[in-house]
């Protein structure tokens with residue numbers, strides 16, 4: 001199921017909101033490659049890896065900008081928030097390594113399971129993180145970028 005952007009995800013910080021929208025799009029992109037090629041994913045490894053790497057890169061640069069905004073506005077829970085970002089970045093890296101290292105890319109059935117789990121994890125993490133952690137800093141933000 002493709003997740004759509006909703007007003008409930010808005011922080012009202014325009015740069016952050018547009019980056020969050022892009023993260024939704026990047027997850028949807030992984031999902032649409034998955035949905036269109038469910039039983040022959042091993043023929044799409046290049047596109048899948050590229051989509052996961054793109055999400056990884058964009059997430060890292062988004063987190064840096066979000067952390068900068070929190071820092072500028074002296075957000076008191078910055079360190080805890082950063083830890084959540086770091087844990088997520090580590091997890092993506094770990095999943096990407098698993099994908100490329102253990103012959104997973106040649107096995108359609110395992111790839112299907114891997115991407116089913118990956119997409120569920122990404123979507124849940126992003127929506128929960130925005131609704132809980134990101135909404136917590138919202139009242140502190142007086143200075144935009």
Ligand SMILES: [Fe+2]
Pocket residue numbers: 066081085129133134
């Ligand atoms: Fe965040």
